[in-house]
Amino acid sequence: MREFFARFRRWKMRRVLAKYAIPLDLWKTVTDKIPLLSGLDPVEMAHLRALSAWFLAKKTIHGAQGFEVTPEMKVVIAAQACLLILHLGTDYFEGWVGVTVYPGAFRVKHEEQDEFGLVHQGFENRSGESWLKGPVILSWEDVRLDSREILEGRNVVLHEFAHKLDGMDGSMNGVPPLHSGMERRAWHDAFVGAYEALCREVDSGGFSSIDPYATTSPAEFFAVVTEYFFTAPAVLEQRFPEVFGQLALFYLGRSGYSNFLERDWRHFQSLA
Numbered sequence: 001m002r003e004f005f006a007r008f009r010r011w012k013m014r015r016v017l018a019k020y021a022i023p024l025d026l027w028k029t030v031t032d033k034i035p036l037l038s039g040l041d042p043v044e045m046a047h048l049r050a051l052s053a054w055f056l057a058k059k060t061i062h063g064a065q066g067f068e069v070t071p072e073m074k075v076v077i078a079a080q081a082c083l084l085i086l087h088l089g090t091d092y093f094e095g096w097v098g099v100t101v102y103p104g105a106f107r108v109k110h111e112e113q114d115e116f117g118l119v120h121q122g123f124e125n126r127s128g129e130s131w132l133k134g135p136v137i138l139s140w141e142d143v144r145l146d147s148r149e150i151l152e153g154r155n156v157v158l159h160e161f162a163h164k165l166d167g168m169d170g171s172m173n174g175v176p177p178l179h180s181g182m183e184r185r186a187w188h189d190a191f192v193g194a195y196e197a198l199c200r201e202v203d204s205g206g207f208s209s210i211d212p213y214a215t216t217s218p219a220e221f222f223a224v225v226t227e228y229f230f231t232a233p234a235v236l237e238q239r240f241p242e243v244f245g246q247l248a249l250f251y252l253g254r255s256g257y258s259n260f261l262e263r264d265w266r267h268f269q270s271l272a
């Protein structure tokens with residue numbers, strides 16, 4: 001029966017691809033300008049193009065405030081989002097459909113409780129947001145800036161869609177559904193230990209090697225270390241080797257570096 005469903009899924013995927021394939025010139029023009037994808041080999045790139053076509057066929061991407069989302073912009077978003085599921089498959093992006101794109105940072109109502117228990121309301125600028133079972137919201141200006149170079153620990157598309165993986169099982173708690181061959185205990189130990197260590201580091205006021213925003217919650221920690229995993233793997237590996245190891249198992253299905261990350265590693269070595 002499982003084999004039947006696997007065959008059915010492959011057939012459905014082929015049908016989507018035949019109908020919605022991303023034209024090669026559009027794909028090349030866009031992805032050639034995204035350094036984050038430069039380490040992928042031709043087979044991985046072809047796979048990413050297929051996943052991105054599936055993404056664009058299944059998800060609705062629309063602009064807010066009259067913003068027009070061009071086909072190029074859609075590919076910029078799809079290609080980076082699908083980098084997360086390159087080895088996970090499309091099942092990991094099921095259960096939601098919408099992506100809303102604002103021209104720039106957008107204002108959201110924000111509530112915060114102070115140390116005396118008083119709730120303060122205000123507005124806050126955001127570059128992205130991800131709703132459980134709901135839409136992903138992105139600021140195009142941030143997507144554009146994060147896509148044109150590899151920034152250490154910063155990529156709004158990776159961040160927001162990592163929340164989608166996390167929320168797949170119904171709660172955004174920093175633990176996405178792990179695939180076979182992974183142990184929940186090992187994930188838990190690696191992530192809890194690292195999260196607590198980073199919180200202590202930030203509380204003590206010292207220099208934090210990982211963006212302190214990661215200490216907001218375990219869910220934000222997972223999204224932020226995902227950004228590091230793809231943009232600055234060496235930094236993450238050095239600071240939290242166990243977390244790096246678990247993310248390699250999760251995102252790449254292997255321990256250690258893939259060719260793709262290997263190139264990033266050299267990129268950072270050469271900067272050091």
Ligand SMILES: [Zn+2]
Pocket residue numbers: 159160163220223
């Ligand atoms: Zn977040």
